[in-house]
Amino acid sequence: xxxTTEETSAGPVRRRAPRGTLRRLLSRPLAVVGLAIxxxxxxxxxxxxxxxxxxxxxxxxxxxxxQGAPLPPNGHFLLGTDLLGxxxxxxxxxxxxxxxxxxxxxxxxxxxxxxxxxxxAGYFRGWVGTILMRxxxxxxxxxxxxxxxxxxxxxxxxxxxxxxxxxxxNWVQIARVVYTExxxxxxxxxxxxxxxxxxxxxxILTKHILPHxxxxxxxxxxxxISVTVLLEATLSYxxxxxxxxxxxxxxxxxxxxxxFQAAPWLVFFPGAAILALALAFNLVGDALRDILDPxxxxxxx
Amino acid sequence: xSVSEAISEAGTVMPASQTGEPVLRVDGLTVMVxxxxxxxxxxxxxxxxxxxxxxxxxxxxxGSGKSMTSLAIMGLLPKPAARLAGGRVLLGxxxxxxxxxxxxxxxxxxxxxxxxxxxxxxxxxxxxIGRQVIEAIQAHEPIGRRQARERAIEALNAVxxxxxxxxxxxxxxxxxxxxxxxxVIAMALALKPDVLIADEPTTALDVTVQAQILQLLKDLQxxxxxxxILITHDMGVVAETADRVIVLRNGKMVEENxxxxxxxxxxxxxxxxxxxxxxxxxxxxxxxxxxxxxxxAKTLLSAHDLSVRFDLTGGVLGRVNRxxxxxxxxxxxxxxRETFSLVGESGCGKSTTAKxxxxxxxxxGDLILDGRNIGGLDRAxxxxxxxxxxxxxxxxxxxxxxRMTVGDLVREPLDIHDVGKPRERxxxxxxxxxxxxxxxxxxxxxxxxxxxxxxxxxxxxxALALRPKLIVADESVSALDVSVQARVLDxxxxxxxxxxxxxxxxxxxxxxxxxxxxxxAVMYLGQIVEMGSCAQIFADPRHPYTRRLIEAVPVPxxxxxxxxxxxxxxxxxxxxxxxxxPPERLTLQDVGGGHLVAEEAVRV
Numbered sequence: 031x032x033x034t035t036e037e038t039s040a041g042p043v044r045r046r047a048p049r050g051t052l053r054r055l056l057s058r059p060l061a062v063v064g065l066a067i068x069x070x071x072x073x074x075x076x077x078x079x080x081x082x083x084x085x086x087x088x089x090x091x092x093x094x095x096x097q098g099a100p101l102p103p104n105g106h107f108l109l110g111t112d113l114l115g116x117x118x119x120x121x122x123x124x125x126x127x128x129x130x131x132x133x134x135x136x137x138x139x140x141x142x143x144x145x146x147x148x149x150x151a152g153y154f155r156g157w158v159g160t161i162l163m164r165x166x167x168x169x170x171x172x173x174x175x176x177x178x179x180x181x182x183x184x185x186x187x188x189x190x191x192x193x194x195x196x197x198x199x200n201w202v203q204i205a206r207v208v209y210t211e212x213x214x215x216x217x218x219x220x221x222x223x224x225x226x227x228x229x230x231x232x233x234i235l236t237k238h239i240l241p242h243x244x245x246x247x248x249x250x251x252x253x254x255i256s257v258t259v260l261l262e263a264t265l266s267y268x269x270x271x272x273x274x275x276x277x278x279x280x281x282x283x284x285x286x287x288x289x290f291q292a293a294p295w296l297v298f299f300p301g302a303a304i305l306a307l308a309l310a311f312n313l314v315g316d317a318l319r320d321i322l323d324p325x326x327x328x329x330x331x
Numbered sequence: 332x333s334v335s336e337a338i339s340e341a342g343t344v345m346p347a348s349q350t351g352e353p354v355l356r357v358d359g360l361t362v363m364v365x366x367x368x369x370x371x372x373x374x375x376x377x378x379x380x381x382x383x384x385x386x387x388x389x390x391x392x393x394g395s396g397k398s399m400t401s402l403a404i405m406g407l408l409p410k411p412a413a414r415l416a417g418g419r420v421l422l423g424x425x426x427x428x429x430x431x432x433x434x435x436x437x438x439x440x441x442x443x444x445x446x447x448x449x450x451x452x453x454x455x456x457x458x459x460i461g462r463q464v465i466e467a468i469q470a471h472e473p474i475g476r477r478q479a480r481e482r483a484i485e486a487l488n489a490v491x492x493x494x495x496x497x498x499x500x501x502x503x504x505x506x507x508x509x510x511x512x513x514x515v516i517a518m519a520l521a522l523k524p525d526v527l528i529a530d531e532p533t534t535a536l537d538v539t540v541q542a543q544i545l546q547l548l549k550d551l552q553x554x555x556x557x558x559x560i561l562i563t564h565d566m567g568v569v570a571e572t573a574d575r576v577i578v579l580r581n582g583k584m585v586e587e588n589x590x591x592x593x594x595x596x597x598x599x600x601x602x603x604x605x606x607x608x609x610x611x612x613x614x615x616x617x618x619x620x621x622x623x624x625x626x627x628a629k630t631l632l633s634a635h636d637l638s639v640r641f642d643l644t645g646g647v648l649g650r651v652n653r654x655x656x657x658x659x660x661x662x663x664x665x666x667x668r669e670t671f672s673l674v675g676e677s678g679c680g681k682s683t684t685a686k687x688x689x690x691x692x693x694x695x696g697d698l699i700l701d702g703r704n705i706g707g708l709d710r711a712x713x714x715x716x717x718x719x720x721x722x723x724x725x726x727x728x729x730x731x732x733x734r735m736t737v738g739d740l741v742r743e744p745l746d747i748h749d750v751g752k753p754r755e756r757x758x759x760x761x762x763x764x765x766x767x768x769x770x771x772x773x774x775x776x777x778x779x780x781x782x783x784x785x786x787x788x789x790x791x792x793x794a795l796a797l798r799p800k801l802i803v804a805d806e807s808v809s810a811l812d813v814s815v816q817a818r819v820l821d822x823x824x825x826x827x828x829x830x831x832x833x834x835x836x837x838x839x840x841x842x843x844x845x846x847x848x849x850x851x852a853v854m855y856l857g858q859i860v861e862m863g864s865c866a867q868i869f870a871d872p873r874h875p876y877t878r879r880l881i882e883a884v885p886v887p888x889x890x891x892x893x894x895x896x897x898x899x900x901x902x903x904x905x906x907x908x909x910x911x912x913p914p915e916r917l918t919l920q921d922v923g924g925g926h927l928v929a930e931e932a933v934r935v
Contacts, residue, residue, distance in 0.1 A: 218729060219724055219725075219726060219729035219730045220729060220730050220731055220732045220733075222686075222691055222724070222730075223722070223724055223730040223731070223790075224732075224743075225690070225691055226689040226690065226691060226717065226721065226722040226803075227717060227721070227743065227744045227747055227793070228713075228714045228717030228718070228744070228747050228748060229743070229747050230714075230747075233747065237735075238732050238734075238735075241732075241734040241735075242732075242734060323734070324733065324734055324736075324777040324779070
């Protein structure tokens with residue numbers, strides 16, 4: 031049952047949720063958890079050198095047992111040490127820098143490319159749309175990993191190159207989703223209504239279609255962060271990602287995965303870090319999507 | 332047009348209402364819905380009974396709980412939001428409310444069947460008609476496929492579907508809306524249920540089709556003795572089909588009465604209001620002639636030989652192989668300050684004409700606004716034209732961007748056309764809000780916080796913002812409840828008198844058209860078949876199609892004697908044609924006083 035309000039009066043003014051996106055975000059417990067995790071990771075990444083007494087590449091003699099095995103978590107090395115006697119906590123903190131940069135930059139760029147291609151193709155259609163979408167299909171059919179390996183092999187691997195490679199591989203799905211959504215939105219009646227008012231394409235795109243795409247872009251954006259962090263890990267594993275000894279959460283896991291049974295903490299902690307960060311972005315993304323949708327307002331707050 | 336048979340249905344004997352024994356008794360039915368501010372009742376303490384062979388109408392406006400009542404009887408309440416909070420639904424001795432899902436499944440279809448509003452959505456688009464009807468029968472009766480098939484053909488014949496046997500292999504999309512609804516009725520009645528619940532069974536159909544379906548339901552009821560619960564918002568439909576009426580409002584029964592009594596002497600004030608708001612036919616006869624009211628006429632917009640065609644592609648190569656002749660060479664003039672209506676059934680091209688004028692679809696031919704041809708203008712010129720021609724759409728829920736506040740939405744035309752300073756624009760928005768009957772403190776709200784009627788007022792405010800000369804209103808009141816509709820129509824009339832706007836009013840509803848129009852054009856298959864003043868069209872319709880449209884309108888008067896009705900069983904011709912096969916153009920002939928009728932009809 032929809033509106034039951036009487037025709038003549040709209041009823042008393044409903045109590046409004048606090049104004050401002052951030053304020054509203056802070057009124058949701060799950061979003062606060064997400065923000066807290068992102069905050070902690072960011073803090074750790076920025077202040078890594080001051081938070082730990084060890085250097086990122088220090089291979090310590092007392093970080094290994096006499097037989098040369100890594101140490102489990104203990105009083106000195108809070109999260110244990112790796113095969114070379116390096117402190118795992120230190121490497122995770124420094125690795126957060128890589129993961130955050132990849133997650134945010136690579137994902138941001140792929141969102142930007144994907145949305146631009148999807149919106150243009152979905153709104154203008156015609157031959158522009160056909161060319162853009164056929165190109166997207168082509169990119170989609172091309173094995174992403176192979177492309178990433180080729181690109182990374184041509185350019186000297188560095189953090190930024192890896193980020194760009196990931197962006198160039200990842201925009202395709204977003205373009206596809208945004209394209210479909212734009213097509214369906216631009217067929218809705220309110221777009222016709224705008225046109226009949228004399229609104230130009232730019233206005234319709236930026237003021238009317240884009241706001242409706244925000245939820246889907248946010249959801250893909252936050253999901254994409256976990257995807258990109260994992261893709262970086264894969265690339266690192268194949269030797270074309272972030273080059274050792276620079277740590278990233280991905281390459282810590284892949285360096286140590288064969289010792290999973292002997293030293294589970296080496297896989298568990300960086301894995302947990304990836305999971306927590308991805309979850310945090312998803313929680314914040316979900317909350318943002320609800321907050322930015324006026325029809326959801328007041329229902330969950 | 333294949334009119335295969337014409338049978339006189341005048342004076343059908345209605346079964347005397349209180350004779351049959353009660354089949355279904357509803358006792359103290361209460362349905363609660365969980366909403367954002369706790370749960371609230373949508374149906375409260377509703378009791379009624381329906382007898383064998385009787386039609387009971389549950390009438391009411393949106394939100395009155397009529398659909399929830401029917402879903403509660405069927406055990407189909409949308410979970411988990413809605414739940415049965417109390418009461419009994421007695422079918423014979425069984426209480427359906429306590430039966431549980433497994434038990435209900437045996438009852439549904441077999442003893443209590445239901446027809447929904449939209450026949451397209453209640454049929455499965457990927458299965459053939461035959462398979463669906465046969466499965467419905469086999470679900471309840473242990474008979475073989477061959478036998479079930481025979482029963483299915485029998486059922487399709489009973490609802491007068493021509494060539495029933497060959498229809499079995501067709502898919503739902505190959506049938507017209509009326510045919511689909513017949514299939515749904517055939518499925519519902521194939522098992523000879525005791526009770527048939529029809530939830531707005533004809534609301535999505537054209538009037539002429541509606542008249543056929545209602546007649547069909549009546550005939551089937553007479554043969555089978557089924558008790559029918561008819562759920563509708565349309566008092567005309569109630570008057571034509573029901574024996575008894577229950578008027579609902581906000582989930583409560585307002586009045587229960589026999590049909591003649593309710594229409595002649597309604598007990599409750601709400602029923603009276605509801606009946607008063609129903610637009611009636613025959614009002615144009617005693618209206619002041621238009622010319623006197625408007626003074627000297629000046630042509631505002633004239634359409635010459637306007638055509639809109641869409642190409643359909645098909646085949647492997649995606650070549651154009653067919654063409655939709657949506658609008659085919661129509662010409663008309665709209666005078667300043669007048670209301671010009673285009674009427675016709677779905678697919679006749681009336682909405683496409685509106686879109687062409689609003690600049691939303693490309694057209695051929697000429698549109699001349701104030702002596703200037705719109706067609707040849709550059710971009711800036713086209714944008715200026717938009718200030719003079721504004722549009723109000725059918726669905727106020729879909730035509731407002733849900734992510735903008737209503738204030739911004741009304742302000743938008745001013746922003747687009749750069750009218751005045753930002754401060755002045757805000758003042759103008761408030762002014763417009765107050766003019767259409769909303770308040771200034773509502774500008775910061777979002778569209779979903781308003782009711783349908785209020786949203787349509789927002790759309791009107793938006794259309795008024797630029798002070799246009801012409802407003803194209805495409806089915807603008809069709810989605811509204813009658814009482815709201817009446818008020819919105821009044822508002823439109825007031826605004827016309829105040830600002831001197833001309834309306835191009837597009838509607839399928841003959842009664843509404845008669846109340847609001849100065850001049851009317853009737854469209855059929857993309858062409859105008861008759862055009863003239865409101866009085867000429869409604870008091871003296873010359874074209875057979877116009878007559879059929881007028882006669883098919885349900886009359887909110889149970890004592891009305893329906894004239895012999897031509898029953899059409901064939902499919903309606905389509906405007907989709909092969910390439911290089913344009914339809915024959917109709918020529919209009921003046922039969923006196925500017926009353927234009929297609930020549931074919933004059934000759935007959």
